[in-house]
Structures are given as C-alpha cells and as structure tokens.
Amino acid sequence: MGYRVLHVDIDAFFASVEQVRDPRLAKRPVIVGNGVIASCSYEARAFGLRAGMSLAEAARLCPQAVVLDGHYPTYRAFAERVYAQVAALSPCLDTYLDECYADLCGTERLHGDPLARARALATAIRDDTGLGVTIGLGPNRMLAKMAGKRTKPAGLGAVTADEADAFLEPLPVGDLLGVGPAHRRELEDMNVRTVADLRRLPRETLAALFGAHGEALYERARGRDSRALTPREVPLSISRETAFHHDTADLDEIEGTLSYLTARACRAARELGIAARLVEVHVGYADGVSERGSAGLRRPTALDPDLEPVAWGLLRRLHRRRVLVRRAGVKLSRFAAAGPSQLDLLEADDGGRSERLVEGLDGVRDRFGDGAVISGRSVHLLGRLERTTHGFVLRTPSLTK
Amino acid sequence: MRVERLNEPIRVRADFAGGTVTPLALARGTQSFRVLRVNARWADRQGKERLHYFACTVPSGDVYELCLNAHDLTWRLTSVMLEG
Numbered sequence: 001m002g003y004r005v006l007h008v009d010i011d012a013f014f015a016s017v018e019q020v021r022d023p024r025l026a027k028r029p030v031i032v033g034n035g036v037i038a039s040c041s042y043e044a045r046a047f048g049l050r051a052g053m054s055l056a057e058a059a060r061l062c063p064q065a066v067v068l069d070g071h072y073p074t075y076r077a078f079a080e081r082v083y084a085q086v087a088a089l090s091p092c093l094d095t096y097l098d099e100c101y102a103d104l105c106g107t108e109r110l111h112g113d114p115l116a117r118a119r120a121l122a123t124a125i126r127d128d129t130g131l132g133v134t135i136g137l138g139p140n141r142m143l144a145k146m147a148g149k150r151t152k153p154a155g156l157g158a159v160t161a162d163e164a165d166a167f168l169e170p171l172p173v174g175d176l177l178g179v180g181p182a183h184r185r186e187l188e189d190m191n192v193r194t195v196a197d198l199r200r201l202p203r204e205t206l207a208a209l210f211g212a213h214g215e216a217l218y219e220r221a222r223g224r225d226s227r228a229l230t231p232r233e234v235p236l237s238i239s240r241e242t243a244f245h246h247d248t249a250d251l252d253e254i255e256g257t258l259s260y261l262t263a264r265a266c267r268a269a270r271e272l273g274i275a276a277r278l279v280e281v282h283v284g285y286a287d288g289v290s291e292r293g294s295a296g297l298r299r300p301t302a303l304d305p306d307l308e309p310v311a312w313g314l315l316r317r318l319h320r321r322r323v324l325v326r327r328a329g330v331k332l333s334r335f336a337a338a339g340p341s342q343l344d345l346l347e348a349d350d351g352g353r354s355e356r357l358v359e360g361l362d363g364v365r366d367r368f369g370d371g372a373v374i375s376g377r378s379v380h381l382l383g384r385l386e387r388t389t390h391g392f393v394l395r396t397p398s399l400t401k
Numbered sequence: 402m403r404v405e406r407l408n409e410p411i412r413v414r415a416d417f418a419g420g421t422v423t424p425l426a427l428a429r430g431t432q433s434f435r436v437l438r439v440n441a442r443w444a445d446r447q448g449k450e451r452l453h454y455f456a457c458t459v460p461s462g463d464v465y466e467l468c469l470n471a472h473d474l475t476w477r478l479t480s481v482m483l484e485g
Contacts, residue, residue, distance in 0.1 A: 017441075022456065022464045024484065077445050130441060367448040
C-alpha cells in the first residue's frame with residue numbers, strides 16, 4: 001500500500017472541546033480566544049472567521065458567535081486522550097498541540113488495511129472524546145498531512161508514492177507545505193501558480209530565491225520529505241509567549257510576565273533534562289512593531305535564577321519605544337544535556353545554591369501543582385492575573401508547537 | 402453564553418460502579434440538581450494529585466463542571482456555563 005505515515009488533525013480543536021463540554025454550543029458559531037481568535041468552530045468559519053483574526057473583526061462578521069476565553073489545561077487533557085488512541089496503532093508518535101504523526105512501518109500485519117484502521121481510529125476517537133478528527137495517510141509526513149487537509153473536517157485522505165505526482169501537480173502552489181503567504185505571493189508574481197509550475201524551476205533557482213528553504217521546496221514539490229518520524233526527545237526550542245490582558249507600559253507587569261514565562265520554559269527544559277545555550281526575547285508593541293533579541297550563555301543552563309537576568313537584560317535592550325506593549329515571549333534553544341558542565345574560572349560560583357533552590361521549588365510544584373509557588377519577579381503578577389493550580393491565567397498562552 | 406469560574410466545595414452523589422465515576426446529583430447551598438447527562442469527562446493533575454473533571458448538564462440546561470480529587474475524594478465546583 002505504501003502508507004508509511006498517518007497524520008491525525010483534531011478539527012477546530014479548542015472550539016470542538018467547548019462544544020463537547022456544553023451541547024448547547026453544538027451547531028453554533030463558537031470562538032475560543034481573548035483578543036484574537038485562537039480557534040473557531042466550522043459554523044463560525046462559514047462567516048469568514050479564521051484563527052488569528054481580532055475579536056473585534058469577528059464580532060463584526062458574526063455578531064451571534066459565542067466567545068469563550070478557553071481553558072488550555074483541559075484542551076491538553078483532551079489531546080492526550082486522542083493521542084492515546086493513536087498510540088494503540090503505533091508506538092512511534094510525534095505529537096503537537098492539535099495534531100500528531102504516527103509511523104505505520106511494520107504495522108500492516110498487526111492492524112490490517114490502513115484505510116480501514118484509520119476509519120476505525122476516527123470512530124474510536126469520536127466515541128471516546130466526542131471530537132472529530134481528519135486523518136491523512138501517505139508515504140511521508142508531508143503527503144500524509146496534505147492528503148488529510150483536503151478532506152477536512154472529519155475526513156480521510158490517502159496518497160501513495162505512485163499517486164504523489166498526480167496528487168501534487170494540480171494543487172495551487174500555496175497548498176504545498178512550507179509555502180507561506182509571502183512565498184506564495186513571490187512565486188505567483190513569477191507566474192508560478194501550481195505545484196506543476198514550481199516543479200519546472202531548477203533547484204539552483206529556488207535556492208537562489210529562498211536559500212536553504214528553496215532546496216526544501218524543490219524536494220517537496222516532488223513529494224519528497226525525508227524528515228524522520230521519531231518522538232522528539234529533545235525539541236529544537238522551547239518557547240512561551242502571551243499577549244497582555246491590556247496593552248501596557250508598566251515595567252513591573254512586563255518584567256513579571258517575562259519572568260513567569262522564562263520560569264515555565266526553564267521548568268519544561270528541566271523536565272526534559274536539557275539546558276539551553278541561547279535565550280531569545282520577543283516584545284510586540286500595540287502598533288504591530290515587534291522586536292527580537294537573543295543572547296548566548298557561557299554555560300548551558302535551565303535554572304530560572306541564571307536565565308531570568310539574561311531575559312531582563314534583553315528586555316531592557318529591546319524595550320526602548322514609547323509605545324504600549326501588547327505581547328512578550330521567551331524562547332530557549334541550542335540545547336545540551338543537563339548535568340555537570342565545565343566551570344568557568346572567572347565566573348562567580350554560588351556553590352550550587354541556585355540549583356538546590358530550583359530543585360526544592362520543583363519538588364513543591366511536583367507535589368502541589370505548578371501554581372503552588374510563585375518566584376522572582378513573577379510576584380508582580382499577583383493581584384493582576386487570575387491564578388489557578390496550574391499557575392497564572394494568561395491571555396493567549398502560546399506553547400511550543 | 403456566560404462562564405462563571407468558581408472553585409467551591411460541593412456535595413455530589415455519584416455512582417462508582419464498574420470502576421468509573423458518574424455524578425448523579427449535586428447540591429449547592431440549599432439547591433440540589435439532578436445530573437441529566439455527563440457531556441464530557443477528562444483527567445488532569447495538580448502536582449501528584451489526580452483530578453477527574455466532569456461537565457454535567459442539569460435540568461435547567463446549564464452545564465456544571467465538577468472536579469473530583471482522587472487523592473482525598475473531595476468534590477469541587479469549578480465552573481458553571483449559563484445561557485445568556
């Protein structure tokens with residue numbers, strides 16, 4: 001059959017969970033988001049609503065839509081149940097917020113016809129969670145995802161390696177994975193409108209136009225995607241980002257939020273046993289301008305007391321405009337395995353106090369929940385943000401995807 | 402639709418038969434409600450403690466979200482979704 005990869009995408013994920021929780025929302029336009037749409041139901045999409053659209057614009061297009069803030073720990077719990085069903089098909093999964101890939105290699109004799117098994121999987125997920133999923137099958141990740149995407153919602157699409165050319169060539173170039181709006185416009189300006197048109201461009205031309213990404217497009221236009229499907233034990237980066245509930249110029253609030261996001265990113269890194277060599281801070285202003293800055297670390301670390309001052313330093317360097325701040329975020333990357341590392345003779349050593357402090361705080365959080373301890377400048381958020389056992393309720397929390 | 406976020410203790414009558422928990426009725430203050438339907442159930446963690454959540458429709462049509470702490474077997478009302 002040649003279906004090596006199965007892709008599962010949860011349809012209109014956050015909005016669908018809300019419709020399952022409250023059946024009165026079924027068949028009604030539902031928006032989950034705060035300030036901007038994070039997810040909207042297919043009934044809302046019929047009015048032209050899309051993720052990323054401002055709620056003001058959404059209210060103009062669909063005044064009857066039900067708007068909910070959303071509850072991200074609940075969505076994560078539902079996603080885990082979906083992925084548990086997929087894991088029954090294959091032990092090798094690569095999971096994201098609302099989609100996952102499963103490696104089907106060697107499972108045919110165990111599970112039989114992949115198409116029949118995919119249909120049974122969609123039914124099992126619906127029975128268990130009430131959520132609809134779209135499933136794609138293909139010889140690689142890209143084709144599996146694209147096959148499913150064309151059958152959304154609640155669809156099943158399949159493409160074999162032999163069918164890849166006929167499947168890809170008539171597609172608009174913007175439908176090819178990796179071609180975003182900017183690349184699509186650039187290609188269309190050159191009268192490259194379909195994948196077939198793109199295939200006529202030599203590798204050198206695409207590389208000259210888009211650099212390394214052009215090389216990848218050359219391969220993808222031919223249905224080739226050599227990315228291995230392995231559970232990501234070490235992510236490329238860990239990022240935490242949010243919009244503020246109200247645009248702000250309050251440095252305590254901005255620094256407190258950045259501290260909180262840094263602490264959450266550090267904890268995620270510690271749970272994976274990795275330490276970052278690079279910190280990047282992002283500040284988004286109310287007028288749409290955004291600034292990014294990064295700093296390398298002398299020693300890889302995942303300790304909040306080491307990383308927070310670096311993040312604050314970057315923030316002070318970036319936050320120079322007299323415009324209200326709308327978003328802030330932090331990204332850790334260039335990971336190394338956590339553990340003893342070469343000490344620096346010239347660097348002040350606290351004798352492991354920071355490490356022991358963070359270990360103690362992690363112990364408390366493991367036992368009583370992430371929201372049990374607030375540390376560092378995050379205390380500035382007390383009284384400003386709602387707090388649950390999971391921590392502060394951010395306006396638009398955005399996790400590593 | 403309005404969502405009231407709460408975190409208050411609540412009395413719940415539940416069926417534990419067959420290894421699953423199904424809320425049957427709840428009492429909030431002086432009011433008591435029958436659970437018409439459990440719309441969704443999911444599990445989460447608060448540190449080491451496992452929490453079981455239930456979204457339940459009561460006769461008024463409103464949806465009560467209940468949380469059972471599996472560690473100390475206490476129930477809390479975490480939110481109410483009201484029409485209007």
